[in-house]
Amino acid sequence: MAGLFPDGEGSCHLLDAGAGIGSLSAAFLDRWRSGGLHFERVKVHAFELDHGLTEHLSRTLEKYNHRGDFSADIHAEDFIHSAVESLSGNLFSKPSERVTHVILNPPYKKLNSNSAHRLALRRVGIETVNLYSAFVALAIALAESGGQIVAIIPRSFCNGPYYRPFRDFILERAAIRHMHLFNSRSKAFKDDNVLQENIIIRLERGGKQGPVMVSTSTDDSFSDLVTHEHPFDRILFSDDPERFIHVPTSSEHDAIDLPPGIRCTLAHLGLNVSTGPVVDFRLKSYLRDTPGPHTAPLLYPAHFSGSGTTWPIEGLKKPNAIERNADTERWLYPNGFYCVVRRFSSKEEKRRIVASVVEPESFGGVPVLGFENHLNLFHENKHGLPEPLARGLALFLNTTAVDQYFRRFSGHTQVNATDLKQMKYPSRATLIQLGEWSMQQGTLTQEQIESKLGTLTG
Template sequence: MLQFFDSSVPEAQPAVLPTGKAALGQYMTPAPIAAFMASLFPKNFTTFRLLDAGAGEGSLTHAFLNACCHAGSPSPHGEVSLIEYDAGMVQKLEKNLLQIVEGLSVTTHIHHTDFIEYASTLVAQKQRPFTHAILNPPYKKISSRSSHRALLRNAGIETVNLYTAFVALSLALLRPGGVLVAIIPRSFCNGLYYKPFRQYILRYAAIRRIHLFTSRTEAFKADKVLQENVILVLERESEQTPLDISMSKNGEMHEYREARYPFEDIVRPDDPERFIRIPDNQWEQGVLRGADRSLKSLDIEVSTGPVVDFRVKEYLRAMPQPEDAPLLYPGHFNGKTEWPKANFKKPNAVVRCPETMKWLYPNGHYVIVRRLSSKEEKRRVVAYHVRPEDFPGHPYLGFENHLNVFHRRKHGLSAELARGLALYLNSGFVDVLFRSFNGHTQVNATDLRSLPYPSSDTLEALGRWAAEQSELAQENVERHLKAVLA
C-alpha cells in the first residue's frame, strides 16, 4: 500500500527554475493540499480513469492513489493520464511514477504535450474518457490572438486565463457523473471576463464543494504567491443540490470550518452575471431584508471614472486655474475630501476644453468608490460623498479611471441620496456581501451593480439621519442600519 505524504518533509524542488515557473505559470502543490484535494472525491468507486492535467511531479496522482488506498481499496484499479508540457518536469515525473504505482493495478500514460492541444483534439473527436480529474493548472493570461484562444473557441470555451481553460477542458472530457477537483485562483468568481467560464461550468456541472484558503499568502507560500485560492469540486451533468463551503487558513487546515448552503445562496437565480459567492460565518448576520433592490431599479448608474490620465497628458495641470476642472483621484479622499492637494504626485486638474468635455461631469453630489482594495483592508468597499461645495467655482468635475462613480445619467444625485448611499456602502453588511464573491484587489463597477440596495426612500432617509448626527461613529451607523433594514 502507498504511504501518505509526510507534510513535515520539505517539498522536493521542481525541475522548472523560478523564471521558468513564472513563464509557464506553474506552482507546485504542497503535499497537505494535494492530500486534502484527493480526499474530496467520492469513495464509492472501484475503477477509475483519472486525468491529471499539468501533472508536474505527479504529486496529485500520488495523493489520489493514496486516498483510494485509505478508503479501503488496498489495490486501486484504473488508468491515469498525466499531461505535462515541461521536459524537465517530465523526466522527474517518469521517475516518480515508478514508485507511485509500484505494486498497484494502475496503468499510467505520460503525455509530454500541450494540454490545450491534447484536450481540444479529444473534444473535437467527442471523446469523454475520464471518470475523475485532479489538477493544479497554470495561471497565465491567454492572448486573444493566440492559437490557444482559437482552439478553446472551437471547443466552445471562451476564457482569458490558462487556469480556467484547463478546468473547462478537463470538465469537457469527463463522463456523466465524473468528478473534477481543482485548486485555482478565486478570481473567476466575479468579473466580466470570467462570466463565460462561470456560465460554462454551471451549465455542464453541479458544484459540490468550494474550499477557500482565507490567507492570500499561505497556500503556495514556498513560491511566494500572493493569491486567494479555492479548491473547486464539480460533478459533470449532475443535479445541483445544496453544497459544502469550507475554509481554512492554509493547507494544514488550521482554523478549519465548514457549513452547507442552498445553491441559491451561492449563485443567485436573479443574478445575470452568475457571480459565485462564498459565504463565511458572518453570512447570516449580513442578511437584511430591507436591502432587496437593484441599482438599476433606483435609476442610479455606476461607472468607471472616464478620465484616463495618460490619454490626456497635454491637458493635465499640477494645480488648477479658474477655468480648469478638478481632476479627482483616490488620493484626494483619505477620511475626507482634500482638493487641491499640495505636493501631490498626480495632477489636480484637467483643462476644460472641447477635447475634454466629453469626460467631465457637471459639479454635483456623487458617490465614489476606489477601484483597488485588498482583503487585508478593514473594508473592501470604501465610499465617499462628493459634495459640490468642496469645489466652489468649478462647474465640472473630472473623475479619474481608478474611481467608480455613482451618478444619474452622468449628473449628480440629491444630497440626501448621495449621503445615504455612501453610508450604506461603507457598512459592515456590504463588506460581508462583497467579500463573499470578490477574491482579488479590484472593485469593479460590475461588482458594485451586483450588490443589493435599499430603496431610494430608505437611502434618502439614511442621508437625512446622517446629516443630523454630530458624530458618525461606525457602531452607531451599523446599529441604525440594522434597525432600518432588518
C-alpha cells in the same frame, strides 16, 4: 485536495493536466495506497509541457508501479490542443479514455481573443478568457457522468462579465459539491504575490445540484478549518441574470441576505455607476500638479478619506488638476455631490468596498470635475446626486453587510463597476432617509451605522 474525493470502486482514470513534478497525483495515489480509496486499479493521464519537469514526473509516478494495478501515461504535449482534438472527434486524433477523476492546479494566463487556444476552444463550445478556466472546462468535458473534478483556481470566475460563459458552462454540466476558501491571500500563497483569493472546488460531472459544503481556513496549514453546508440558493441567486457564484463563509445569514428592504437594483434607483473616465497616462499632457485658471479638479482615491474630500493636496505624487479644452471636456462631470468607490483595495485591507462622498464646496465653486480611472462613480445620467442620497449610499456601501456580501462573490482586490451594478440596494427613499439622518449626527461609529440600517430595512 486529494482528501475531497469521495470513496470509489472499480477502475479509476485520473487526469492531472499541468502536472508539474506530479505532486497532486502523488497525493491522490498516496490516499489510494493507504486504503482511503478502494479502486481495483488506477491509471494516471498526466500532461506536462515543460520537458525539464517530465523526468521528475516520471520518477514520481514510477513509485506506485509495483503491484500490477497501476499505470501512467505522460503526455509531453499541449493539453488544450490535445483535449480539443479528442473532443471534436478528429479522424487523426487518438481517442481518449473518459476520465473518472481530475485533480488540477492549472496555469493562469489570459487568453487573447484570437489566440490559437481561444480558437481551438471555440471548436468544442468553450468560450473563456484564461488558461485556468480553459483547463477546468476541458476537464469537465472529458469526464464521464459522475466524474469528480477537484481544482485549485483563482476566484475571479465567480463574478464579472468575462467569466459569464465559463460559469454557464460549468453550471450546466456539473454540480458544485465543495468549495474551500483561504481567508488570507498573503499566507497560503505568500511566495506568489497573489492579488486575489484562490479557491479549491470539487465538481461532479452531470451531478444533480444539491447543498454545497463550504470550508475555510486562514492558510495552508488548515489548523483552523471550519466547514458548513449551505443550500444552493445561497450560492447562486435565482434572480441573478449574471449567475455570480457566492461563497458564504459562515453558517449565519449575512445581514444583506435577510432584509426585504434591500432588493433594489441601480435601475430601480434611477442611478448609474461608471469607472472614472480620465485615464491619466492617455491625457498626460493635460495634467497639472496645481490648479490654474483653465483647469478642473482631477480626483484620485487619495483625495478621499473618512473625513471627506481633501483637494488639492500639496506634495501628492498624482496631479491635482486637468486642463479644460476640447480634448478633455467630454471626460468631465458637472460639479456636485457624488458617491465614489475605490477600484482597488490593498491585499489585507479590512474592507473591500471603500465609499466616499464628493463634496462640491471643496472645489471653490468650479463648474466641472475630473474623476480618474481608479475610482468608480455613482451618478444620475452623468450629473450629481442629491446630497442626502449621496451620503446615504456611501454609508450603506461602507456597512459590514455589504462587505460580507461582496466577499461572497468576489475574491479580487479590484471592485469593478460591473460588480456594483449587480448588487442589491435599499430603496431610494431609504437611502435618502439614511443620508438625512447621518447629516444630523456628526461623527458616527460603525455600530451606529449598522444599527440604523437595520431599522430602515427591516
